[in-house]
Amino acid sequence: MDEFLFLRQEVAPALMSGLWMSIRLILPSAVCGLALGVLVGVLRIYGNHFLKALVGTYVLFFRGFPLLVQLYLWYFGLPHVGIYLSPYMAAVIGFSLCSAAYHSEYVRGAILSIKKGQMMAAKSLGFSHTGAIFYIILPQAIRRALPGSGNELIYLIKYSSLAYMVTCIELTGEGKILASAYFKYMEIFMIVGAIYLLMVSLATWGLNRLEDFVAVPGFERIHD
Amino acid sequence: MKKKSLRMIALIITCMLLGAAGSAWSGAKVYINGFDAAYPPFTFIDKSGKPAGFDIDAVNWIAKQMKFNVKHQPTDWAAIVPSLKAGKIDFIASGMSITPERQAQVNFTEPYWQVIQLLVVKKDANLTVKQCLEPGRKIGLLRGSAESKWLTDHMLKKGYKFELRFYDTTPLAIEDVANGRIDAAAVSNTALKEARDKGLPVKSIGRYGQPDVNYGYAVRKEDTGFLKTLNEGLRKLKASPYWQELIKKWDMK
Amino acid sequence: MIGNGWKEALEGLPYILQGTWVTLAVVFGALALGLVLGLVLAVGHVYGKPAVRRGIGLYVWFFRGIPLLVLLFLFYFGILGALKLELSPFVVAIIVLGLISSAYQSQIIRGAIKSLPEGQMKAARAIGMSDRQAIVFTILPQALRLAIPGWSNEYTVILKDSAVTYALGVAELMTRAHHVAARTYQHFWLYILVGIIFMVLTFCGTRAMAMIEKKVAIKGYSR
Amino acid sequence: MTADEPILVVQDLRKRFAEKEILRGISLQLHRGDIKVLIGPSGAGKSTLLHCINLLLPADDGRILLHGRDVTGFRKRRVYEYRQKVGMIFQDFNLFDHLTALRNVMIGLVRVKKIPKNEARRRALRELERVGLAEHADQYPAELSGGQKQRVSIARALAMEPEVMLLDEPTSSLDPELTGEVLTVIQDLAAAGMTMMMATHQFDFAESLANEIIFMEDGAIVEKGTPQKMLYAAENLRTREFCARIHGYWENPER
Numbered sequence: 020m021d022e023f024l025f026l027r028q029e030v031a032p033a034l035m036s037g038l039w040m041s042i043r044l045i046l047p048s049a050v051c052g053l054a055l056g057v058l059v060g061v062l063r064i065y066g067n068h069f070l071k072a073l074v075g076t077y078v079l080f081f082r083g084f085p086l087l088v089q090l091y092l093w094y095f096g097l098p099h100v101g102i103y104l105s106p107y108m109a110a111v112i113g114f115s116l117c118s119a120a121y122h123s124e125y126v127r128g129a130i131l132s133i134k135k136g137q138m139m140a141a142k143s144l145g146f147s148h149t150g151a152i153f154y155i156i157l158p159q160a161i162r163r164a165l166p167g168s169g170n171e172l173i174y175l176i177k178y179s180s181l182a183y184m185v186t187c188i189e190l191t192g193e194g195k196i197l198a199s200a201y202f203k204y205m206e207i208f209m210i211v212g213a214i215y216l217l218m219v220s221l222a223t224w225g226l227n228r229l230e231d232f233v234a235v236p237g238f239e240r241i242h243d
Numbered sequence: 244m245k246k247k248s249l250r251m252i253a254l255i256i257t258c259m260l261l262g263a264a265g266s267a268w269s270g271a272k273v274y275i276n277g278f279d280a281a282y283p284p285f286t287f288i289d290k291s292g293k294p295a296g297f298d299i300d301a302v303n304w305i306a307k308q309m310k311f312n313v314k315h316q317p318t319d320w321a322a323i324v325p326s327l328k329a330g331k332i333d334f335i336a337s338g339m340s341i342t343p344e345r346q347a348q349v350n351f352t353e354p355y356w357q358v359i360q361l362l363v364v365k366k367d368a369n370l371t372v373k374q375c376l377e378p379g380r381k382i383g384l385l386r387g388s389a390e391s392k393w394l395t396d397h398m399l400k401k402g403y404k405f406e407l408r409f410y411d412t413t414p415l416a417i418e419d420v421a422n423g424r425i426d427a428a429a430v431s432n433t434a435l436k437e438a439r440d441k442g443l444p445v446k447s448i449g450r451y452g453q454p455d456v457n458y459g460y461a462v463r464k465e466d467t468g469f470l471k472t473l474n475e476g477l478r479k480l481k482a483s484p485y486w487q488e489l490i491k492k493w494d495m496k
Numbered sequence: 497m498i499g500n501g502w503k504e505a506l507e508g509l510p511y512i513l514q515g516t517w518v519t520l521a522v523v524f525g526a527l528a529l530g531l532v533l534g535l536v537l538a539v540g541h542v543y544g545k546p547a548v549r550r551g552i553g554l555y556v557w558f559f560r561g562i563p564l565l566v567l568l569f570l571f572y573f574g575i576l577g578a579l580k581l582e583l584s585p586f587v588v589a590i591i592v593l594g595l596i597s598s599a600y601q602s603q604i605i606r607g608a609i610k611s612l613p614e615g616q617m618k619a620a621r622a623i624g625m626s627d628r629q630a631i632v633f634t635i636l637p638q639a640l641r642l643a644i645p646g647w648s649n650e651y652t653v654i655l656k657d658s659a660v661t662y663a664l665g666v667a668e669l670m671t672r673a674h675h676v677a678a679r680t681y682q683h684f685w686l687y688i689l690v691g692i693i694f695m696v697l698t699f700c701g702t703r704a705m706a707m708i709e710k711k712v713a714i715k716g717y718s719r
Numbered sequence: 720m721t722a723d724e725p726i727l728v729v730q731d732l733r734k735r736f737a738e739k740e741i742l743r744g745i746s747l748q749l750h751r752g753d754i755k756v757l758i759g760p761s762g763a764g765k766s767t768l769l770h771c772i773n774l775l776l777p778a779d780d781g782r783i784l785l786h787g788r789d790v791t792g793f794r795k796r797r798v799y800e801y802r803q804k805v806g807m808i809f810q811d812f813n814l815f816d817h818l819t820a821l822r823n824v825m826i827g828l829v830r831v832k833k834i835p836k837n838e839a840r841r842r843a844l845r846e847l848e849r850v851g852l853a854e855h856a857d858q859y860p861a862e863l864s865g866g867q868k869q870r871v872s873i874a875r876a877l878a879m880e881p882e883v884m885l886l887d888e889p890t891s892s893l894d895p896e897l898t899g900e901v902l903t904v905i906q907d908l909a910a911a912g913m914t915m916m917m918a919t920h921q922f923d924f925a926e927s928l929a930n931e932i933i934f935m936e937d938g939a940i941v942e943k944g945t946p947q948k949m950l951y952a953a954e955n956l957r958t959r960e961f962c963a964r965i966h967g968y969w970e971n972p973e974r
Contacts, residue, residue: 083695085659087670092687095415098422099501099684105424106408139775140813140872144827144879145803147795154830159817180563184663186383186408186419191566196409199321199387200395204573212562212570219561237816237861280671281678288675292511317675319585319665325573329582411662414678441681 030197030207037193038214044107044179044189048114049172055115056122056168057161061152063127074123081120087181089113094185106187110179118175125167129160162238169226176218190214274311274469276302277318277332281412283437284493285338285458288317297493298336301355302460304485305476320412321387324348327463334466334473338433340389340456350464352473354457355481356495358431360390362451363420366444370426372451378404381425383416385409390429393453414438420445429453433495440494505685508676512690515672516697518586522658522668525590527651530597537602539631542609552602559599564660567592572664585664593661597654604646608639641712648705652698659694669693724787725750726914727772727805727883732781734764734771734938741767743938744781749883749916754909756925757918758949759935760961765918766810768935769885772916773807774798803831806876808886812868814860820847820871821856824878832879846874850904866897870904877908884908886917922965926950934958 062074081089094109104112133156141151161168183192194211198204230240278286278294289295294315306313318326318335326332327349340358341351362382364370375382376398384390386409394407408425410416416428417438427448435447460477462470480486490496541552559567572588583591612635620630662670673686680686725748734742741764749755757765770776772783774790782789790801815823824843828834834842847853850870860868869889876884889905890898902924909915909928919925925932925946932949934941934957942955953959 080691080695083698084691085656085670085694087659087662088687088691088694091670091683092691095418096684096687098418099682103422103424134811134813136809136811136813137815139770140807140809140815142775143773143802143807143809144875145799145831146827147799150830154826155815159815162817177561177563180565181660183565184411186410191563191569194566195569198569198573204569205575205578208566208570208574212566215563215566216558216561220557235817235861236859280675283679287679288511288672289679290507292508292514317665317667317671319663319671322572322585322665325577331582331584412674412678414681415674415683418681418683438681443681 025201029201030210033193033197034190034210034214037188037190040187040189040193041179041182041218044110044114044182044187045176048111048118048179049175051111051115052118052171052175053122053168055119056171057126057157059119059123060126060130060160060164061157063123064130065148065152078120078123081117082124086113086117086178087184089117090181090185106182106185109185110182110187113185114175114179114182117178118171121171121174122164122168125164125171126160128167129163130156132163133159159238162233162235165226165230165233166240169223169230172226173219173222176222177215180215273314274306274333275331276313276315276334276336277323277326278315278335278337279320279323279412280317281320281414282338282434283414284433284495286315286336297489297495298338300489300492301477301480302336304480305473308479309472309476311472320385323387324461327461330463333463334469335461338431338458339461341459342389342392342456344392345389345461348464349461350467350470351459351461352470352477354459355477356458357455358433358458359450359455360393360429360453361432361435361447361449362427363417363430363435363438363445364427364448365420365423366446368426370448372449375427375448376403376405376451380405380427381408382406383408383410383419383425383428384430385413385416386411388413389456390453394429394451397452417443417445431456436494501680501682502685504680505676505682505689508673508680508682508686509689511676512669512672512686512693515667515669516693518666519655519658519668519697522586522589522593522661522666523651523655526593526597526654526658527647529590529594530601530650530654531647533594533598534601534605535636537598538605538609539636541602541606543627543631556599556602559596564592564596564657565663567596568661568664585661585666589658589661589664589666593654593657596657597650600650600653601643601647604643604650605639608642608646609635611642612638641709641714644705644709644712648702648709651701651705655697655701656694659690723750726786728782728784728787729768729772730782730784732768732771732783733779734767734776735779741938742771742778745935745938745940746781747933747940747943749914751914752912753914753916753931754929755916755931755933756929756946757916757933757935758920758922758925758961758965759941763935764938765935766887767938769807769887769916769918773802773805773885775807799831803827803879804882806879806881806884808869808872808876808884808889810888811892812860812865812872814863814868814872814875816860819857819859820852820863820867820874823860823871824875827875827879843874843878846878847871849877849907850874851900864897865893866900869893869901873901873904873908882914884913884915884917886915886919888918888920890919890921920965922950922962934961936961 059074059078062070066074090110090113093104093113094106097104137155138151141155146155179189180191182189183195190211194207198207227240234240278298280286280288284296285298286294286296299315302313316332318332323335324345327335341354362372362375382405384407391407391409413430413434417430417434419425420428421443429451435445438445460473462473537552537555540548544552568588571592572585576583576588616634617630620634625633658668659670661668665671669690673690677683677686727749729745729747732742732745745768759765767776771778778791783791785801785804793801815826818826821843824846825839828839828842829836844853844856847856850873852867852870852874855863855867863871890901893901902921906928929946931943932946933943934949936957942949942953942958949958950962953962
C-alpha cells in the first residue's frame, strides 16, 4: 500500500511532467527535422554546386559528430560565440538538425532510385523544374524514404533522453532525479524504460499504418 | 589467407576484452583515490593530462609519509559514493563535504578544510539571496553534490518554489550563470574563486543558509585501518611546513 | 572568449586522445559481444521453434525500444546494484552497448540469412548434413559476408553512442574533454575537437570495414 | 499563317556528348498533318533528336522554330508553354508511378494548365476513353500492362492539346502481342489529322502511315523520301542495306 501511495503521489506526477516534456521535445523536432531533411535531400540532388557543397558538408558533420557532442555544443559551446539557447531550444535545435541530416540521406537515396524518365515526362508536359520535383518526384521519393525516415523518428524518440544531459529535464531526467532521491533505481528506470517502449511501439505501429495508407501499387510496404 | 585475417581480428578483439577486463581488477595493492576531475583547485586534470590539485598533492605527500601506493582515478561525481562502496575506488580525496547523509554511508577523516557555500550570480546582476530563492528562479548546481541535497531537503521541501538545474560538473554550472541562463549557482567559495581567476564574469551574493561545510576524505566503513592511516597522515601534513606551501601553491586563501 | 581559446583547447588534445583507446575498447568490446549474441539470436530467430522466436522477438523489441541512457542507468544503478555485482562503468558500458548491439546485429544477420536462396539449405541437407552443420558450414559463411555492410553501419552507430557512456563517467573522449574544460573553460573548442576525433574514427573504421569486405569477398557476394 | 507554312522547323541542329558528336546538323520541317518516321540503327541519334526538339536536352547549335518563332533561346516559362504544344511519348512510357491512370492524365491539366479539378477529370476521362482505357482509370501503373501504360501516356500527352506529337519508339519496349493496341491508337491519331514525328522500327506500320521516312545514321540524315521510295528503291547504299536487314528481321523474327 505504501508502495502504491509512493507511486501515485511522488512518481506518477513527476514522470507525467517528464513525459510531457519529452513529447514537447519529440514532436517539434520530428516535424522540423523531417521538413529540413527533405529540403536538404532535394538540394543535395538538384542544388547548384555551391548549395550541394554546403549541404554536403552539413550532412557530413552532423552525421559524423555524436548527437551528445552536438547537444553540448549547442548548449555550452554556442555561448562562446554569443548565442544563448535555453535547454529546451538547444535540445530541439540539436535534435532537428541531427535528424535532418539522416533524413536527407534517405530522401537523397529515394530520389536517386526514381527513374530519370519521371523528370523528363513531367517536363515534356510543361512542368517547371521545381514543379516536377514537387508534384512528381517528391511524392514518390517520400514513399520510398518512409521506412528509413520512420526508423529515424523512432531513433529520435529514444535519443530525446539525451536532452537530460543539457539540463532539459524530460522523462529520463525526472526518472534520474526520483531514483537518486529515493534510491529506487531499479523500479524507476524500469517504469521509465516501459514508457519509452510504449512510445516506440506506438510510433512503430503508427508509421506502419501510415506506410500502408500512402502505399500505392509499386510502392507497398515490405512486410518482414 | 582469408581465414587467417579473420582469426587475427578475433584474436585482437579477445586481447582487447581481456586487457580491458584485466585492468578492471588489477592493481589490488594500490589504494585508488576516486576524484572529481572537474573540481579545480582541489582536483582536476592538468595540462599534461595528469591528476593535479590541492587534494592530489596532499594525498601524494601523505602516501609517501605513510608508505602506501596511491593511484588517482577520475570518477563521475554523481556515482562516487556507490563506486566507493562497491570497491571500484578505495577512498575519495576530492573536496568532499562531510554531510550526515554521507556519513551514514561512509566514514570520513577529520576535516581538513572548511568552505563557505555561496550563491553566485552574474557580475552585473542586481539580485539578493532572497530574490534568488523566489518562485521561478533557476539555481544550478553539481549533480549529486551536498549543495543539491541540502537545498532539496531544507528549501524545496519546506515550500520554496525555485527551480534546481543539475550539471555534470561545477564549472558547467558556473558557466551557465555567466551565460545568463540560470539566475544563480550554489557553489563553494573556492570554486567561485577558481572561476573568477579564469575570467568568468560572476560574483558572490553571499551565503544561502547552508552551514559552512568541512571537507574530509571518505573511506569505506569497514576500512578502519586505512582511515586511521589517513587521519594520521593528515595530522602530520597539517603540522608540516608543506601544508602552508600547498595553500600558497593553490592560492587557497 | 573566442580568440586564443582553441590553442588552450588544443593543449588538452594529448590527454583527450588517450581516451580514444577507451572509446575503441568500449566500441569493439560491444561489437564483439553483440556479434556473439547476435549470431545466436539470428539463427534462433530464423530456425528456432515458435516459442524461441517469440522470445527473441521480445528481446529485440526490448533493447531496440529503450534509450541507451536509460539502459545504462538501469543496469549500472539498478540491476547490477540489486544483483550486488560490482562492475566498473567501463564494463557496464560494454555490456549495455553490447546487448543493444546484439539486438541490431541479430536483425542484420537474420536479414542476410533470409536473403540467401532457399536451395542452399536444401542442397546442404541433400548431401547429408545435419541442420546444425548446414547452418554452420553453408549458411553462416555466406550470410556473414553479406552482413559486413550492415556491421560497418553498426560500428558508426555504436561509436557515436559510446559518447553517452560519459554519463557514467567512463574515461572516454567526451569525459576527458570535460576534464580539460573544467580547467580551461573552453567548451566550444573542446566539443568541436571531440566531434572531429569521432569523425576521424568513423572514417577509419568504415574504411577498414570496406577493406575487410573486399578481402573476404567471393564473386557474387559483393554489395 | 498559310496552309503550307510549316508548324515546326529544325535547322542545322547539333549536339555532342563529351567527345562524341550525336547530332551533326539535322534539318527538317513538319507541316500540319505531316507524319514523319525516323528510322536508322540504334545510336543514330533519333532519340536525341526528339529529346532536343522537346528541349529536354539543350542543343549545342542550330535552331528550332515553332510557327516561325525560334524556341532555342527560350527560358523557363516559355519553355514550359512550348512543351505543352509539343507532346512527347517515351520508349519506356514514364508514367508517374504514384498516380492512377486518371491522375496521370489529370496532373498536367491541374498543375500546369491550372484547370479546375472537375473539369480536368472530365477531360482526362475523355482522353482515356479515346485510347480505350476508361475502365482502367483508377488503376496504378504497376497494375497495367505495357501496352496499356503506353496508351495512358498517349492520353496524358493528348490532354495537353499539343499541336505536334513526338513519339520515341513507342512500341519498342513492348511484347510483340501488345504493340498492336498502341499502334491502333496512333493510327486513330493519324486519321484525326495529328501532326507527328515518330522514331520506330515497325516498317510495315511506317509504310502504311508515314508521308515521309527519314533515314538517320551517325547523327546525320542520310536520305529521306516517301515510304515506297525509301523501303524499296532507296538511292543510298546504306539505306538499302539497313532496310534489307530490317526486312530480313521481320521475315525471320528468330534471327
